Amino acid sequence: MDALSLTLRSVTSSKAAQxxxxxxxxKEERLSLQSILxxxxxxxxxxxxxxxxxSQFPLMPQTNTSRDKFIATIEKYLERTVPDPCAPIAQWERRLKAIIDSQCLRYEHANLYKDILKEWRDSTDEPEKLIDDSSFEVEDLCQSKDAIVKWLQGVFASTQASTKALEDLRAGVALFERTMKENKGHFTKSSMNWCIWGLLRSDLLTxxxxxxxxxxxxDEDALQDVIDDINMRMNTLDQWAWPTEGVTAEQRRQVGSKYRISHDEDLIDALLLRYVGVKWSVQMSERLVAFAKAHTWLSPLNTVSRNDRTRRDHFLGPTTDHSAGVQGQRLKTFEDDFFLAQLLRHEKEVDRGYEDDFEQEDRNRGLQTRQSITELKHSLLQLLNVGITVRKRLDDEVTVVQSDFKAFGTSIPHTTISAVLTFxxxxQSWxxxxxxxxxxxxxxxEDGPEAEVRKRRRSTHMSSPLADFxxxxxxxxxxxAVWQCTSGLRLYRLHDDFWLWGSEDACVRGWSDMADFAKVMGLAxxxxxxxxxxxxxxxxxxxSSSLPRGDVSWGFLKLSSSGYFxxxxxxxxxxxxxxxxxxASSKSLFAWIRIWNTYGVRYFMSMLGGERPASCFGAQHIALMQQCFARMHQKVFQDEANVANYLRKEIKGDSPERNSYEKSKTLYEQGRTVGLAQSRYTPHRPGFFPFKELVRAREQLSHDLLKAYKALLDRPKPVKVVTSDEVEAVLGGSQGLEGSYDLCLLELYKDGLVANFGGLNIVETKLLPMGMVAMARKERIKWNV
Structure with a gap:
């Protein structure tokens, strides 16, 4: 739930209590009055x-000059020394009691409005609560920290070269920590700006x-205040803690009806954690890349002997770069796009969303826009397709393995993370x-004032640089581990979605090591x-029965044994x-079009591999995409057949311009067209000119279109409403209601309003969160699938 919703809930609750x-x-005063009477x-x-x-009642103010005059008249009468024996006392009493009784109705309607507001407010919250309690469990599935360290030791210290590379990595981490400790001014205007832009471009904030x-x-002053505050917090980082009352969490609905728990943390905490996460992410990215290169992980496999190279150079000419070619290209793509893709390479990197296109703005701000996860997925699918095509031609066969971890973000035990960090x-302090x-x-x-504060014992569910690190x-x-045991196969991975392809034997070994990793780390x-x-x-x-059973799929696509999707x-x-x-839930034509473009076109296209499939997919993939959209069109539009027909029907099938054309054609054929006799033009073909020619220049020449255009630009003026004396008395000379629609309604319902509520105002608006409702209605409607 965002800050506005929380504020609305708070204000509504407060005013409801009032x-x-x-x-x-x-009610107490009314009962007391009845006892007196x-x-x-x-x-x-x-x-x-x-x-x-x-006069002592807690009444809702009501503007009614007729009523006020009546009460003033009664007060004047009661001030007389000698009462008038002919005065209609009983009638006045009934009218006074009716005024008081009208307050009962006003309170009832205030409560009714409050209940309606609550129902509307609740409908803007997520419809159901789907909390993954696994992230709060205390029990860890991993064997122990010792088992984790032992497994990592076997992978990273199995050779002299890897042991040396690991020592260098640890030394680099220690140097980074000393640098962080010695820095007493972490936050400057520059670092604050990239922190702020990073947060704004993430999905963390309300x-x-x-x-x-x-x-x-x-605001320069406000920015400097925040900089000073966070610098003080950074210099006493060991004292930092989450608020004892807990951090409010909300569930956001994702595509496919999935829910994700998001934290509504304090802005200062969010900036601090963003800074720390970016620093660690960039540093560890640099150290891990250096480790991989030192251990030839990010180097081409040297499978060609010196003699073979010499003979090749003799017959084909000297080659200065023996890493050019498919292998070198594949390695470069792997390192640039997929190796530790979640880690930031630079402090000023920011994410690009699904529909965002801020590259020019980012460059102007000195930022670097990363490829979106959607773009990377499409690139990976194309790499897989190319890999299959090449291996099928060269080696006759290729095995593909696909998997991910179950609830990865919410399932990683913190004891596992602690052991890996230490290794x-x-x-210890960091x-x-x-x-x-x-x-x-x-x-x-939503659990109420006595809601339990639950502390996460597992997960990196924050979707922040620190969690990604x-x-x-x-x-x-x-x-x-997979690279080592497969003798050079690289695991293509985007977060916890991973793909491996090569010989079946190598894939079996790689899958076995993945299973060992999962068991030790407490994952599934x-x-x-x-x-x-x-x-x-x-x-x-x-x-092989050692490999996982199930389809290899991608969005709406499944890989077949022939190599095609x-x-x-x-x-x-x-x-x-x-x-x-x-x-069907859209409330307007524009809303319908937005849903169609976003979900029906862009999302469906993404689930088919992207709108620009590479040549490797072949003509059959284009036919498949056409098949998909044809199936979707048939089910969505049925009789209309396609989106164009549907929109044409919705906008209106009978065109006034077509009617005008037919009328003009009839006049021409009857010889009644104005100016026809004076015309010196002779058509090359007999008959009236075609409709297509008419509409071809309609924006330049069509009088009917001009007339319609002007009519659409006109602003209709309100019709003067003749109001009755009763309405004029209710308004009391007020000019607050001049709109014809409001006056018509008031004229229609004046008798009931005056009789039941004593005036125009049904309830006292100050007791209701009208301003908050107005603000909420201006907020962007969240689109859900």
Missing amino acids: IKRQETHF DCEPNGNKRLKAILKTY DEKRRVLTVIQQ FGVS TEFIIKALAVPIVFR CSELLMFGMDF FNAEKSGAIRVSRTTRTPL VLDNALLDKHITALIAQL
């Missing part, structure tokens, strides 16, 4: 008692806090801080997303059903 207190007091037979004294109580952060960034040389940052004390406000460092161990594979397949033109033997119609139909529901 209404309740006033209503209780009103039951014992008082004198009419004048009864009037005085009613007026006295009326809309309200985005606005606050933008205001701070633009790679992170000091390890304790990082684990403390990950162990967010969560409180779900921890998860990438952990997965680095699996990456290196996602069976629904784990699969393997052999692509071959000739081999028909069963796939086919449609997963079951998954496609599921999303088509969701698309139909979204389109």
